[in-house]
Amino acid sequence: MTLPGPQSAALPAARGRTLTKVFGEGDTRVVALDRVDVDFDRGRFTAIMGPSGSGKSTLMHCMAGLDSVTEGQAFIGDVDLSSLDDKALTVLRRDRIGFVFQAFNLLPTLTALENITLPMDIAGRKPDQAWLDQVIDTVGLRDRLAHRPTELSGGQQQRVACARALAGRPDIVFADEPTGNLDSRSGADVLDFLRSSVRRMDQTVVMVTHDPKAAGYADRVLFLADGRIVDEMAEPTAERVLERLKAFDPAEDRTGEADAASRAGVR
Amino acid sequence: MWRTTWRSLLAHKLRLALSGLAIVLGVAFVVGTLIFTDTLSKTFNDLFESTAADVNVTRAAAFDQGLEGTGTGGTATYVPAGLVDEIADVEGVAAVEGNVQAEGVYILDADGEVLDTGGAPGIGISWDTEESLSPTTLVDGRAATGPGEVMIDTNSAEDTGYRVGDTITVLTPGPRVEAELVGTFRFGDEGGLAGASLTAFDTTTAQELLSAPGQFTGIGVGAADGVDPDELADRVAAVVGSDYDVKTASEQAESLSSDFSEALQFINIFLLVFAAIALFVGTFIILNTFSMLVAQRTRELALLRALGASRGQVTRSVLGEALVVGLVGSTLGLAAGYGIAAGLRALFGSFGLTLDGDLVLSTDTVLWAYAVGVLVTLVSAYVPARRAARMPPVAAMRDDVVTAQRGLRRRTVVGAVLAAVGIAALVGGTLSDDGGTGASLVGLGALALILGATALSPVLxxxxxxxxxxxxxxxxxTTGRLAQENAVRNPRRTAATASALMIGLALVSAFSVIGASTNASIDELVTGSVRAEFVVSSAVQVPFSGDVAAELAEVDGVDAIMPLRWGQAQLDGRTSFLTAVDPDSLDRSIELSLVDGSTERLGGNGLLVDESTADGRGWAVGDTVEVLTRDGRQQELVVRGVFESNQVIGSTVVSLDSLTAFGGVALDRFLFVDLADDVAPADVRPQLEEVTDAYPVVDLKDRGEFSDEQKSSVDQLLLLINAMLVLSVLIAALGIVNTLAMSVIERTREIGLLRAVGLGRAQLRRMVRLEAVVISIYGAVLGLVLGTLFGVALSRSLADQGITELVVPLPRMAVFLLVAAVIGVLAAVGPARRAARLKVLDAIAQT
Structure with a gap:
């Protein structure tokens, strides 16, 4: 299970079928995902957008094997995540998925390089040196490899996180608001890197964001509302995304989550 | 601010419970010690107060023998029967009866073995016919009336299973007695005897067996109604004269218990030292816990500061938490202390100090529990509280909470100075000529070094x-790498956690070195100075009848039997323990290296002393020493030889004749069996054992076995000490659990991240476990190094007290290291499980 098996090129890197996720019961019951069907094609950079409480993070967590679905199936390649136990899921995450979180991506005790190779070290695998060099050079952190996270700026830390996500040549990289904590300049660096990893290194990236500018870097944008994919946009630009977002009526959000409306559209 | 304190307490129940546990354990040990010693003194006071007679008359002693006077080491003094009639005529006397009491009377159980009194004396008494004068109450059967009849106390009856009507065997200092058990009785109100056994005979039989015909050991006098005991005592004293001591019941109880309280004090101090160690170790854990609580609440506290709380308010808020934790911990510790006291009672019971009756919980104990618990908690929380107050308000705005690493320079300096002082004191103590000063220097040095090492341990x-x-x-x-990095991440915390274990192990290993050295010295001493092929001694440390020696002397192949007895007398105005030996066979049995004079003229009024006694008292060969015997007679001894210190024989040696002349009891402590040159020990052994087997109190040992027997008491003491130290190690283990649990909480997000990028649950558990092991091994290594230093220094400083050899028990040290690693593994179980159970998403989302 360390490397993706031989698959037909047509098979998407990841796909969800009738994904349903329900939190709570009775009065507190919230449907975060409502029978979502979604494909993430290989070599594509997909952004997921939507108001708070629309289910975009839940969709990512379920697709990435971090959370279980109530109904439906999530596939990474041809592997059905619901068929895996915790151990197998852990191995799958380690070997076939890359992660970039909004904050706290790095272990403070390890150097930048050690953080980058962490998943492979955990697996006891030697990194592919040529690939690793390419990744490191692309993020532009070669002179920072021996530094600890506290000695790096926020943008540098996120780039290290991106490098870690890609270093194991995963089937797919999931990025959860990777620029949420960064200033626009550092954010742009990170997004440039993600885009070039897709364009030049043929990686597959799925990114959750609420920033139209960030979404503008993607090849495709999925819009979620109330746990459903309500729209899709190919070759987006920041302006078009912003326009589309304005169309979301805040009143609609009330059906999703009680306090969602108050948070929606704040940023 | 009190409301925030209270809320914070409720919010951190688990963390506080962990630190509270340290307080509970520390307080529990203090309370347990206090309850135990209170119970101990109550048991003995009850025992002493169980004198029914209003006034007691005994032979006046020329000097106070202290506690030893109540034991068999003392010399017997009698009261003639004629005195009873004289006292009967005194006005106000309602009843009077002479009584006999002596030790060395043992009941044999159905298997012919001595009823185990666990080191407590087996006492023989005469049965008082005057009920009002008797401390005992008949429970079953009837009183003994003649030579063939005997009574025993109910505890012994229960232990042996004997019932009235059985024929039982009793060993006395004289002959072995077979008699019918005609009655059982209870001693005092509760029957508590602290393990001792009581055997009663009728007065005439008791005199024959235990004193001498017509001689009592005391006379009990009952006051008529309305007569004041003090006044009666004065009147009786006027009649009997100054040769006799007349004491009222309360005076007697008082003097006995004041003698005893000194011995009790020792046990008390001994136990409290361990309680102090436990608390000291507990302090680290509390300090650690509060440091971590404060670190975790950095943002919360900074927010308070930003909102306008003053430094003092923040400090008080943290101290307020400590106060509550201290109060709750003390209360629980009080309850747990009861359990510890019960445990101590069982432990000391196995070492021969049996306590019956209920545990005593005094008001003082309760006050101490709260004083100690609350104080220790407040003191340990003070430093973190101050740190909390210094938190800049801006910390509230920071996203990542990074515990600021403070410089270690001050600790390095303070630690280095303390360590240097400690080492200097250790070296000084080792080089010191005087054992006492040397040992206390080593003790001070050890304390300084422990404090120094504690200060230095984050640096190291x-x-x-x-x-x-x-x-x-x-x-x-990678798992190992992460564990290593986690351990090194906060050296202060790692060090504080390890320090707790360090202290426990330092003490354990120091005692191991001393114990091993002592045992090696005993081996050396026995092989070097005992010439006799066999030694006969009592397994229960009691003196035995001279018949054994006489019978052994009859065995073919035995060249000589040398008895060794103990006694007391005042030499040149100071009470001294005397060893009495047979001058004719001394040289054949024991090898003494003489510095001056010879052993030849020990017979008659000769005296041999060891070097340090001779130096201390200023005695030289040829000097005359004034002797005052217990019954007040003046005698003289002449120093005939000075020998090198020898633990087998003691420091002051006289002839058997001298001891008898001083009123010493004719009971042997040891017999040295010297065989003829052409006899193989193995050939004679069966015949010798045939003799000793008839006396259940005594055992025959060859030199090796004798040496082992001497060593067993050292081992027993070590066991006792180690059992006490287990508590501090336990608290240390708790500290590791605490630290790890806190670390897991602190690193929740890291753990979530690790799990997200593919660290398996098993790997995560191993990471936590390895961190625990590396911390505990660090503590153990520090402890073992320090302990070895202490042990070596103390052994060397006690070289002139008989610890001539120096042994560092490396295999045992290795075991300690292993145990430390196991402690680490066990301590990690809970925190590791907790870490592994964290839900990945929740952990990542945690702020």
Whole structure:
């Protein structure tokens, strides 16, 4: 299970079928995902957008094997995540998925390089040196490899996180608001890197964001509302995304989550 | 601010429970010690107060023998029967009866073995016919009336299963007695005897067996109604004269218990030292816990500061938490202390101090529990509280909470100075001529060194974890690397956690070195100075009848039997323990290296003393020493020889004749069996054992076995000490649990991240476990190094007290290291499980 098996090129890197996720019961019951069907094609950079409480993070967590679905199936390649136990899921995450979180991506005790190779070290695998060099050079952190996270700026830390996500040549990289904590300049660096990893290194990236500018870097944008994919946009630009977002009526959000409306559209 | 304190307490129940546990354990040990010693003194006071007679008359002693006077080491003094009639005529006397009491009377159980009194005396008494004068109450059967009849106390009856009507065997200092058990009785109100056994005979039989015909050991006098005991005592004293001591019941109880309280004090101090160690170790854990609580609440506290709370308010808020934790911990500790006291009672019971009756909980104990618990908690929380107050308000705005690493320079300096002082004191103590000063110097040095090492341990932790810890990544790869990094991440915390274990192990290993050295010295002493092929001694440390020696002398192949007895007398105005030996066979049995004079003229009024006694008292060969015997007679001894210190024989040696002349009891402590030159020991052994087997109190041992027997008391003491120290190690283990649990909470997000990028649950558990092991091994290594230093220094400083050899028990040290590692593994179980159970998403989302 360390490397993706031989698959037909047509098979998407990841796909969800009738994904349903329900939190709570009775009065507190919230449907975060409502029978979502979604494909993430290989070599594509997909952004997921939507108001708070629309289910975009839940969709990512379920697709990435971090959370279980109530109904439906999530596939990474041809592997059905619901068929895996915790151990197998852990191995799958380690070997076939890359992660970039909004904050706290790095272990403070390890150097930048050690953080980058962490998943492979955990697996006891030697990194592919040529690939690793390419990744490191692309993020532009070669002179920072021996530094600890506290000695790096926020943008540098996120780039290290991106490098870690890609270093194991995963089937797919999931990025959860990777620029949420960064200033626009550092954010742009990170997004440039993600885009070039897709364009030049043929990686597959799925990114959750609420920033139209960030979404503008993607090849495709999925819009979620109330746990459903309500729209899709190919070759987006920041302006078009912003326009589309304005169309979301805040009143609609009330059906999703009680306090969602108050948070929606704040940023 | 009190409301925030209260809320914070409720919000951190688990963390506080962990630190509270340290307080509970520390307080529990203090309370347990106090309850135990209170119970101990109550048991003995009850025992002493169980004198029914209003006034007691005994032979006046020329000097106070102290506690030893109540034991068999003393010399017997009698009261003639004629005195009873004289006292009967005194006005106000309602009843009077002479009584006999002596030790060395043992009941044999159905298997012919001595009823185990666990070191407590087996006492023989005469049965008082005057009920009002008797401390005993008949429970079953009837009183003994003649030579063939005997009574025993109900506890002994229960232990042996004997019932009235059985024929039982009793060993006395004289002959072995077979008699019918005609009655059982209870002693005092509760029957508590602290393990001792009581055997009663009728007065005439008791005199024959235990004193001498017509001689009593005391006379009990009952006052008529309305007569004041003090006044009666004065009147009786006027009649009997100054040769006799007349004491009222309360005076007697008082003097007995004041003698005893000194011995009790020793046990008390001994136990409290361990309680102090436990608390000291507990302090580290509390300090650690509060430091971590404060670190975790950085943002919360900074927010309070930003909102306008003053430094003092923040400090008080943290101290307020400590106060509540201290109060709750003390209360629980009080309850747990009851359990510890019960445990101590059982432990001391196995060492021969049996306590019946209920545990005593005094008001003082309760006050001490709260004083100690609350104070220790407040003191340990003060430093973190101050740190909390210094938190800049801006910390509230920071996203990542990074515990600021403070410089270690001050600790390095303070620690280095303390360590240097400690080492200097250790060296000084080792070189000191005087054992007493040397030992106390070593003690002070040890304390300074422990404090120094505690201060230095964060400084030393880094190189240790970098070097020895480097094994972890080698063996366990990334998991090991993460564990190593986690341990080294906060050297102060790692060090404080390890320090608790360090102290416990330092003491355990120091005692191991001393114990091993003492045992080696005993071996050396016995092989070097005992010439006799066999030694006969009592397994229960009691003196025995001279018949054994007489019968052994009859065995073919025995060249000589040399008895060794103990006694007391005042030599030149100071009470001294005397060893009495047979001058004719001394040289054949024991080898003494003489510095001056010879052993030849020991017979008659000769005296041999060891070097340090001779130096201390200013005696030289040829000097005359004034002797005052217990019954007040003046005698003289002449120093005939000075020998090198020898633990087998003691420091002051006289002839058997001298001891008898001083009123010493004719009971042997040891017999040295010297065989003829052409006899193989193995050939004679069966015949010798045939003799000793008839006396259940005594055993025949060859030199090796004799040596082992001497060593067993050392081992027993070590066991006792180690059992006490187990508590501090337990608290240390708790500290590791605490630290790890806190670390897991602190690193929740890291753990979530690790799990997200593919660290398996098993790997995560191993990471936590390895961190625990490396911390505990660090503590153990520090402890073992310090302990070995202390042990070596103390052994050397006690070289002239008989610890001539120096042994560092390396295998045992290795076991300690292993145990430390196991403690680490066990301590990690809970925190590791907790870490592994964290839900990945929740952990990542945690702020």
């Amino acid at each position: 932790a880094v190189p240790f974890l970098r070097s020895v810890g480097a094994l972890l990544p080698r063996i366990w790869g």
